[in-house]
Amino acid sequence: MNKRDSLKLLAGSLLSGAGIFSGCGGGSSSTTSDTTPATPTTPSAGSNTLWIPPLLSGSTAAGVTTYGLTLAASSVQFQTGAKTATYGYNGNDFWGPTLLMKKGATVRMQVTNALSEDTTTHWHGMLVPGPVDGGPHQVVAAGSTWLTDSFTVKNNAATYWYHPHMHQMTQKQLTLGAGGFIIVQDDAESALKLPRTYGTDDIPLILTSRRFTTTNGVANQFQYTLTAYGDYVLTNGVMDAQVTLPKQLVRLRILNGEIERDYNLGFSDGRSFYVIGNDGGLLGSPVAVTRLIMSPGERYEILVNLSGDALGTVLDLNAYNGADSGLSFGYAGLEPATQGEFGSLLNYKTFRLLRINVIAATTNAVTTVPTTLVSNTFPSASDAIKSRTLLITATGPGAPFTFNNVGFSMTTINQLVALGTTESWTVNGGNIFSHSFHIHGVQFKIVARNGSASAVKAYEGGWKDTFYVPINETVTFVARFDEAADSSYPFMYHCHMVNHEDLGLMGQFVVQ
Numbered sequence: 103m104n105k106r107d108s109l110k111l112l113a114g115s116l117l118s119g120a121g122i123f124s125g126c127g128g129g130s131s132s133t134t135s136d137t138t139p140a141t142p143t144t145p146s147a148g149s150n151t152l153w154i155p156p157l158l159s160g161s162t163a164a165g166v167t168t169y170g171l172t173l174a175a176s177s178v179q180f181q182t183g184a185k186t187a188t189y190g191y192n193g194n195d196f197w198g199p200t201l202l203m204k205k206g207a208t209v210r211m212q213v214t215n216a217l218s219e220d221t222t223t224h225w226h227g228m229l230v231p232g233p234v235d236g237g238p239h240q241v242v243a244a245g246s247t248w249l250t251d252s253f254t255v256k257n258n259a260a261t262y263w264y265h266p267h268m269h270q271m272t273q274k275q276l277t278l279g280a281g282g283f284i285i286v287q288d289d290a291e292s293a294l295k296l297p298r299t300y301g302t303d304d305i306p307l308i309l310t311s312r313r314f315t316t317t318n319g320v321a322n323q324f325q326y327t328l329t330a331y332g333d334y335v336l337t338n339g340v341m342d343a344q345v346t347l348p349k350q351l352v353r354l355r356i357l358n359g360e361i362e363r364d365y366n367l368g369f370s371d372g373r374s375f376y377v378i379g380n381d382g383g384l385l386g387s388p389v390a391v392t393r394l395i396m397s398p399g400e401r402y403e404i405l406v407n408l409s410g411d412a413l414g415t416v417l418d419l420n421a422y423n424g425a426d427s428g429l430s431f432g433y434a435g436l437e438p439a440t441q442g443e444f445g446s447l448l449n450y451k452t453f454r455l456l457r458i459n460v461i462a463a464t465t466n467a468v469t470t471v472p473t474t475l476v477s478n479t480f481p482s483a484s485d486a487i488k489s490r491t492l493l494i495t496a497t498g499p500g501a502p503f504t505f506n507n508v509g510f511s512m513t514t515i516n517q518l519v520a521l522g523t524t525e526s527w528t529v530n531g532g533n534i535f536s537h538s539f540h541i542h543g544v545q546f547k548i549v550a551r552n553g554s555a556s557a558v559k560a561y562e563g564g565w566k567d568t569f570y571v572p573i574n575e576t577v578t579f580v581a582r583f584d585e586a587a588d589s590s591y592p593f594m595y596h597c598h599m600v601n602h603e604d605l606g607l608m609g610q611f612v613v614q
């Protein structure tokens with residue numbers, strides 16, 4: 103029996119009244135939703151087993167590996183009463199399989215849309231040309247299939263992800279569960295002594311939260327106006343998740359999959375952990391931290407050393423988003439209200455994301471953190487032939503954000519970039535709130551925060567495609583634009599707080 107089946111059994115027993123909170127259960131039932139927030143009771147600690155998405159290696163013919171995805175509607179018994187309507191890929195009730203690919207391989211994607219509404223599928227962080235990128239113009243109509251051209255995997259070993267990118271539908275479809283991980287492997291990563299047994303000492307974690315309505319619909323699927331924040335954590339789609347991890351070095355591939363909330367990650371005993379990878383590759387060497395800020399869309403790979411822990415140790419991965427965090431207004435999730443548009447039961451507090459129970463080590467366990475990782479050659483500011491500045495603006499709190507006072511339009515190309523050139527872009531967060539900036543078609547290097555190279559945190563010093571932009575601060579990055587995109591399938595840059603994105607904090611650019 104695989105993990106997914108055991109989880110379905112668990113969900114089944116919960117249905118019969120043994121418990122309330124679960125996630126990723128199977129089956130279908132009629133679901134209803136309204137827009138009134140529910141006030142469920144607080145779940146007990148670690149009562150549900152973490153779901154590990156199945157791996158999908160694709161099928162290879164004539165040297166091309168094809169990854170088949172089908173997005174369909176489903177439902178999950180998150181709470182007592184009605185099931186919650188959800189979306190998932192390949193028969194999963196929430197989220198989708200983890201695509202496993204190798205750098206240098208020739209691959210293509212095949213996406214079938216079994217929903218009754220249009221979608222797109224974007225390969226977040228992947229270095230692919232415009233027509234493969236899956237942005238808002240690449241609509242996969244309800245009932246149809248999109249087969250991409252084949253492409254060579256150019257990305258470094260790291261954790262990427264896929265998700266819908268239909269303009270003004272991204273928040274809804276992502277909130278309902280549409281998304282999945284992509285793990286790229288390469289020779290440099292394989293040569294290192296790192297944990298890489300998927301589901302055992304190498305764990306993907308998508309962190310998000312949802313608010314439920316009185317009839318157990320998901321409230322925050324609606325554009326912006328109802329709620330930016332969930333009230334209940336979903337870790338890999340599971341409410342109140344726990345996992346058993348072996349007494350050795352463990353690798354967590356973490357994605358902030360939130361609508362808007364930032365996470366200030368840390369462990370309940372205050373231990374140091376080691377950041378080894380950013381969005382688009384491994385760092386030069388591990389960076390020890392006790393806290394790690396992640397904004398929506400970002401991925402970090404970390405190592406946690408459990409080899410000194412006694413069997414049976416219980417450790418929590420927490421979000422330290424409370425009054426004692428040292429964080430200040432603009433960071434998403436500090437607003438103290440417990441309900442309403444910008445409130446949440448999780449706001450302005452420390453809350454658990456995953457309970458870890460330490461079990462016996464595996465054979466051939468990795469127990470020491472490597473001192474060096476890979477050598478990276480980044481584009482530098484002196485290579486940049488052009489600088490651009492994007493100022494995030496709004497007429498006031500609650501009003502739609504825009505870049506340089508221009509809201510997103512499907513028919514406007516906002517920037518023209520010359521193929522094969524290097525540019526320096528500065529994003530100014532503006533004076534209303536923080537944001538999470540993401541750009542398609544490149545992996546870049548953050549070179550300055552507020553104009554200062556030393557203000558860039560060591561843990562964000564690698565290849566990035568998404569970053570945290572605090573209120574009233576600037577972030578400067580340098581990128582070399584080697585993927586082509588014309589005006590029929592342009593690339594996007596946008597805020598990855600998908601409520602902001604859907605309301606217009608997005609722009610388009612061509613590279614040619």
Ligand code: C2O
Nearest residue numbers: 224226399540594
């Ligand atoms: Cu994760 Cu433009 O997207």
Ligand code: CU
Nearest residue numbers: 537597599602
């Ligand atoms: Cu934003």
